[in-house]
């Protein structure tokens with residue numbers, strides 16, 4: 025089990041958790057729009073650190089952004105598996121494109 029899978033499972037359990045005892049449950053209870061807004065804020069903070077070039081700050085902000093991306097997906101009942109399947113499909117497409125390019129340079 026990867027860290028991301030583990031985090032996803034935790035977030036899913038928070039859909040039915042008490043918002044008073046869980047930050048994730050409290051955020052989910054505020055609705056998909058709030059979850060999307062938080063992801064936007066964290067993504068921008070990661071962009072700022074990437075621009076500044078502070079490696080440790082970027083690692084921290086990237087972790088915040090990934091967590092809030094998963095919460096946003098959960099808020100709309102889109103699973104991590106669905107996103108990974110889409111990435112896998114694109115890898116397949118990219119392989120096909122490379123093969124086609126080799127055949128028709």
Ligand SMILES: N=c1c2ncn([C@@H]3O[C@H](COP(=O)(O)OP(=O)(O)OP(=O)(O)O)[C@@H](O)[C@H]3O)c2ncn1[C@@H]1O[C@H](COP(=O)(O)O)[C@@H](O)[C@H]1O
Pocket residue numbers: 031034038045046047048049087088091
């Ligand atoms: N990875 C995270 C994680 N990253 C960031 N955060 C929280 O995200 C919040 C973001 O901070 P901000 O300052 O932007 O938010 P805020 O100002 O408090 O809130 P707003 O007023 O802006 O809405 C912080 O309170 C962090 O604790 C996270 N909270 C939880 N997790 C993971 O989720 C799991 C479950 O957490 P709980 O649901 O809290 O049990 C944890 O074990 C962690 O693995």
